[in-house]
Amino acid sequence: METLDLSVVDWSRAQFAMTAMDHWIFVPLTLSLGFIMALMETMYYRTGKTEWKIMTKFWMRLFGINFAVGVAGGLILEFQFGTNWSNYSWLVGDIFGAPLAIEGIMAFFLESTFFVIMFFGWNKVSKGFHLAATWLTWFGATLSSLWILVANAWMQYPTGTTFNSDTVRSEMTDFWAVLFSPMAMNKFFHTVTSSWIVGAAFVIGVSAWYLMKNRNIEFAHKSIKIAAGFGLLGIILALYSGDGSAYQVAQKQPMKLAAMEGLYQGNNGEGLVAVGILNPAKKEYNDSTNPFLMKITLPKLLSFLAYRDFNAYVPGVKDLLDGGYLETKPDGQTVKPVTTNEKIVFGQMAQNALKGYKIAKKTHNDSLAAVNKAIFAATSPYYGYGYVKDKKQLIPNIPLTFYSFRFMVVFGGFFLLYFIFILYIKRRIENMKWLQIVAIWAIPLAYLTSFSGWIVAEVGRQPWAIQDLLPTFAAVSDVPVGSIQATFTIFAVMFIVLFVAIVSIMVKEIRKGPEHIQ
Amino acid sequence: MDYAFYQEYWWLLVSLLGAILVFLFFVQGGQSLLYTIGKTEDERSLLVNSIGKKWEFTFTTLVTFGGAFFASFPLFYSTSFGGAYWPWMIILICFVLQAVSYEFRKKEGNILGHKTYEAFLLFNGFVGLLLFGTAVGTFFTGSEFIVNKENIYQPMMPVISQWQNPLHGLEAAFNVRNLLLGFSIFFLARVLGSLYFISNIHNPDINKRSRKQVLINAIFFLVCFLTFFIWTLASKGFAVKPETGEVYMQNAKYLHNFIEMPIIGIAMLLGVVSLLYGIGIGIFCPKSAKGIWFAGVGTVLAVLSLLLILGYNNTAFYPSVTDLQSSLTIRNSSSSYFTLKVMSVVSLCIPFVLAYIFYAWRMMDKKQIDMKDLESKQNPQY
Numbered sequence: 001m002e003t004l005d006l007s008v009v010d011w012s013r014a015q016f017a018m019t020a021m022d023h024w025i026f027v028p029l030t031l032s033l034g035f036i037m038a039l040m041e042t043m044y045y046r047t048g049k050t051e052w053k054i055m056t057k058f059w060m061r062l063f064g065i066n067f068a069v070g071v072a073g074g075l076i077l078e079f080q081f082g083t084n085w086s087n088y089s090w091l092v093g094d095i096f097g098a099p100l101a102i103e104g105i106m107a108f109f110l111e112s113t114f115f116v117i118m119f120f121g122w123n124k125v126s127k128g129f130h131l132a133a134t135w136l137t138w139f140g141a142t143l144s145s146l147w148i149l150v151a152n153a154w155m156q157y158p159t160g161t162t163f164n165s166d167t168v169r170s171e172m173t174d175f176w177a178v179l180f181s182p183m184a185m186n187k188f189f190h191t192v193t194s195s196w197i198v199g200a201a202f203v204i205g206v207s208a209w210y211l212m213k214n215r216n217i218e219f220a221h222k223s224i225k226i227a228a229g230f231g232l233l234g235i236i237l238a239l240y241s242g243d244g245s246a247y248q249v250a251q252k253q254p255m256k257l258a259a260m261e262g263l264y265q266g267n268n269g270e271g272l273v274a275v276g277i278l279n280p281a282k283k284e285y286n287d288s289t290n291p292f293l294m295k296i297t298l299p300k301l302l303s304f305l306a307y308r309d310f311n312a313y314v315p316g317v318k319d320l321l322d323g324g325y326l327e328t329k330p331d332g333q334t335v336k337p338v339t340t341n342e343k344i345v346f347g348q349m350a351q352n353a354l355k356g357y358k359i360a361k362k363t364h365n366d367s368l369a370a371v372n373k374a375i376f377a378a379t380s381p382y383y384g385y386g387y388v389k390d391k392k393q394l395i396p397n398i399p400l401t402f403y404s405f406r407f408m409v410v411f412g413g414f415f416l417l418y419f420i421f422i423l424y425i426k427r428r429i430e431n432m433k434w435l436q437i438v439a440i441w442a443i444p445l446a447y448l449t450s451f452s453g454w455i456v457a458e459v460g461r462q463p464w465a466i467q468d469l470l471p472t473f474a475a476v477s478d479v480p481v482g483s484i485q486a487t488f489t490i491f492a493v494m495f496i497v498l499f500v501a502i503v504s505i506m507v508k509e510i511r512k513g514p515e516h517i518q
Numbered sequence: 519m520d521y522a523f524y525q526e527y528w529w530l531l532v533s534l535l536g537a538i539l540v541f542l543f544f545v546q547g548g549q550s551l552l553y554t555i556g557k558t559e560d561e562r563s564l565l566v567n568s569i570g571k572k573w574e575f576t577f578t579t580l581v582t583f584g585g586a587f588f589a590s591f592p593l594f595y596s597t598s599f600g601g602a603y604w605p606w607m608i609i610l611i612c613f614v615l616q617a618v619s620y621e622f623r624k625k626e627g628n629i630l631g632h633k634t635y636e637a638f639l640l641f642n643g644f645v646g647l648l649l650f651g652t653a654v655g656t657f658f659t660g661s662e663f664i665v666n667k668e669n670i671y672q673p674m675m676p677v678i679s680q681w682q683n684p685l686h687g688l689e690a691a692f693n694v695r696n697l698l699l700g701f702s703i704f705f706l707a708r709v710l711g712s713l714y715f716i717s718n719i720h721n722p723d724i725n726k727r728s729r730k731q732v733l734i735n736a737i738f739f740l741v742c743f744l745t746f747f748i749w750t751l752a753s754k755g756f757a758v759k760p761e762t763g764e765v766y767m768q769n770a771k772y773l774h775n776f777i778e779m780p781i782i783g784i785a786m787l788l789g790v791v792s793l794l795y796g797i798g799i800g801i802f803c804p805k806s807a808k809g810i811w812f813a814g815v816g817t818v819l820a821v822l823s824l825l826l827i828l829g830y831n832n833t834a835f836y837p838s839v840t841d842l843q844s845s846l847t848i849r850n851s852s853s854s855y856f857t858l859k860v861m862s863v864v865s866l867c868i869p870f871v872l873a874y875i876f877y878a879w880r881m882m883d884k885k886q887i888d889m890k891d892l893e894s895k896q897n898p899q900y
């Protein structure tokens with residue numbers, strides 16, 4: 001029997017991860033700088049002062065350079081669902097394709113149409129219309145992020161759908177459940193507001209460089225003031241929605257939570273690891289090796305964050321795989337959860353029942369079809385487990401998830417203090433060289449913090465392309481691994497060259513400064 | 519309204535997006551003429567700044583075309599993109615390089631130099647269009663794949679759609695009829711690009727050269743397209759028995775479709791006439807710049823008709839020559855009733871989208887651009 005080459009899965013994942021990461025270099029700046037410059041243009045519209053116009057135009061230029069590359073990466077991502085994840089495309093195209101199409105119709109045209117007016121229409125349209133175009137460009141970008149994040153959230157928490165045994169695929173049954181799933185809403189607010197931090201850090205960093213060079217002083221101060229206020233709002237909202245996200249993860253993706261915390265053996269009143277070093281000697285999830293070389297925990301906090309109860313039981317990797325603990329439901333009831341072994345059996349039963357159902361249908365054996373359909377209906381929530389050969393496949397990369405989570409939280413905290421401090425010291429930053437240096441370094445730091453959030457979200461949910469329904473190794477296309485390696489290499493070279501080019505162009509543009517803008 | 523209605527409605531929308539996309543390929547056509555029409559550095563900059571304000575529309579339409587196809591006919595998305603891997607990947611690469619080239623071409627510090635970015639624009643203009651057209655050719659000629667939806671419960675090999683040719687899509691370029699369509703789209707885009715330059719740029723030299731290009735490319739286009747069209751009408755097509763869904767070969771299927779759906783036949787005819795009229799204006803009316811509009815409407819109508827006869831009247835729109843019964847029809851490859859219905863509600867905002875695009879387009883193109891615009895400090899230049 002022909003079998004699927006697993007290296008195809010790995011290379012497809014690598015290619016997708018690389019493209020997504022490349023895309024994410026450009027998206028947060030679009031979402032945030034778009035708002036900042038729209039705010040500046042509003043000031044220009046209201047006061048009529050040229051300095052605001054110049055400021056708007058300067059940041060708009062950087063926005064434009066960034067925008068083109070972001071758009072390009074998005075195209076590859078969208079088509080990769082087909083080229084590299086063809087099984088996924090068919091099985092869930094019904095649900096996943098819809099937000100993508102809506103994104104195109106509702107958001108992309110808005111964004112690209114008004115981008116052109118915003119960018120090239122300064123003396124061609126009225127001031128008011130131009131301002132509207134700038135706001136609409138930002139709005140279009142944010143709206144597009146809503147739809148794509150709805151799609152992503154659905155993969156993490158597939159709600160509003162049922163698996164149809166007649167068409168052998170997952171189908172949408174409730175659009176509003178997909179759109180307003182708590183996972184989707186949290187993801188949208190967290191992703192967008194945390195992106196604001198990136199743009200704020202960018203504007204402050206670039207402005208601080210001007211202060212350091214003792215040029216464009218007023219321009220820099222004004223930019224910093226707007227950006228710091230916006231950044232502070234962003235980080236406060238991101239902290240709030242981040243807490244909501246973690247709560248959702250605890251409910252819907254407990255394995256991800258366990259990976260985020262490096263938690264193997266759960267406890268009641270589990271603490272949150274504030275600082276920790278994982279033990280590389282830990283090889284198996286069920287060996288007796290201590291997973292940590294050292295750790296400092298905040299007592300009972302994980303239980304509270306995950307279940308809003310200081311004494312709740314938080315299951316670890318071992319609990320989730322081997323069972324033997326009691327799960328507390330949101331209504332306070334405790335139940336014995338289905339073990340992983342049972343889930344795998346159910347998954348296999350679901351697949352066999354589906355097969356039996358189709359055969360019975362073909363042979364017009366209605367009673368057999370009905371039995372198989374009933375078995376399938378009962379076991380289909382575990383459908384994806386039928387592809388799992390070894391339950392260890394269900395453990396995501398723990399060190400990567402654990403450290404990325406710490407990185408995100410620690411530097412999220414840093415940015416809160418940073419923006420408060422910048423707002424507090426006001427113009428005194430002009431004489432604080434150390435702070436100017438910090439501000440410049442805060443730019444890459446903001447990006448890395450944003451990346452680390454995505455790593456937690458995406459690495460932590462492995463191996464699932466769609467939680468409990470479809471693991472990555474059943475989602476791929478049957479393309480020769482050599483072809484994927486080739487496209488991976490082409491993309492890698494292309495992304496690196498374009499990244500170097502964009503950084504170099506940005507640096508030149510910043511060095512030229514706002515002076516030459518009219 | 520039943521399932522069949524929504525399937526047909528979405529085939530119409532996808533076809534319309536495809537038709538608009540082919541019209542918007544005037545951007546790519548224009549790119550491919552960068553060195554043919556633009557003889558000096560400044561002239562090339564003028565050309566780039568002309569189509570540079572439109573590339574986003576083409577790009578966005580391509581993305582939306584993909585998204586709409588994904589949502590409405592996911593089995594096509596899965597089968598074609600996951601199977602004909604190479605042509606689609608190369609098309610993507612062409613478009614990524616295009617997206618950055620406008621913005622980066624004249625920027626200081628762009629590392630690769632402006633000639634490289636111009637080369638990317640040419641690459642997108644030539645290869646992107648040829649491959650796209652060739653890939654669409656396979657909708658008429660068929661590809662080599664097998665679809666077995668029941669693979670999904672084979673844990674060892676769950677992939678539903680499997681391509682049977684090791685070239686993974688590149689084999690389409692060895693079929694003359696596919697190539698003819700590829701070249702048709704390529705030359706058509708160049709005609710449209712030239713017509714757009716005529717309408718958008720105020721410069722006698724560019725105007726003269728553009729008109730010459732309309733003539734040359736129109737001749738090539740007509741030769742390629744008419745050969746493709748007549749050949750296709752005369753060839754066997756992939757027909758479906760509506761009762762059983764069985765796919766079989768029918769003589770002159772596409773000709774029959776035109777005859778059996780006369781409205782589409784008339785639309786095709788009107789499209790061709792309008793396109794020829796637009797081309798005629800470009801060649802014979804040195805004072806008029808309106809050729810692009812007639813040619814544009816004609817292109818949309820003609821391409822729309824061609825795509826409609828592929829999906830309607832019991833036709834397999836993405837046929838498999840390896841296994842006829844694996845061929846995709848709008849019935850067996852679509853999303854569920856519920857999804858198509860939800861999406862149809864969303865589609866009601868399309869007229870609104872078209873309206874603001876039209877308005878924005880008019881605002882930006884009210885006045886032709888000339889060399890003086892390149893020196894304007896008010897707006898950034900590409």
